[in-house]
Amino acid sequence: MSIHIRVVTPVVPTGLTKASDFEGILSSSDRVTFTEIENGPASVKTAFDAMAAAPDVVAKIIEAEEIGADAVVIDCMEEPGLQPGRECVSIPVLGPCQTVMGIACNLGHRFSILAVAPNMRVLFENKARISAAWEKYASTRSVDIAVANLAAEPQLLKENLLEQAMLAIEIDAADTLILGCTGMIDVAQWLQQRLHDAGxxxxxxxxxxxxxxxxxxxxxxxxxxxxAAYPSLARRQLRGYENSTLKKFST
Structure with a gap:
């Protein structure tokens, strides 16, 4: 059975996300396709950014089901549009933050997140509470590199990740680590091996x-x-969405 996973990247096109980012994750018989939003922020770093991205993200989730995708993954740790998106479709809709926190809770006793910026701490603390992962949350540490610069400064990213990972382990007593940005491509295995080499x-x-x-x-x-948790929507009064996929829920 071939599976089609639709990735929704909740930013307007910037060239940072590429189809090749998702190659090799699933078997060759499966498909991982991605789409970006037309209206919204260039990056998601704050609650305001997430709010601005959410309407188009939800529209893309609806479109994914309409084109026959089997599941949707939102390509952002902020997970804009996750809950309303689930109300609009029947296929699975997952956000990476809540999903990976659940995995971390199963793999260890305390997890830390390696974020891009210090201000992301509050986001991850809130996500840990929402995900029922608070009791195992140890800390959020920052590599202090802008999302737009992650691909351009791979060596600096690796150095900062290793430094902050060691601090999370030695000071915060973390036994499991989570990369705090979906733009940290192809560094998890490298970091894990370096940590293993360091004991x-x-x-x-x-x-x-x-x-x-x-x-x-x-x-x-x-x-x-x-x-029962995310009831399907009935039609309702909506204004200003005449040219959006969301109009399907308008009376």
């Missing part, structure tokens, strides 16, 4: 590949989010 046998979780694989398992198993 720190902790797993490093890369949110997007793990979430895409979990989405495949859910789709194959015929399991999706609970419609």
């Amino acid at each position: 720190q046998p902790v797993p490093v979780l890369d949110p997007m590949p793990l979430t895409i694989r979990i989405a495949k398992v859910l789709a194959q198993s015929g399991v999706s989010h609970s419609k």
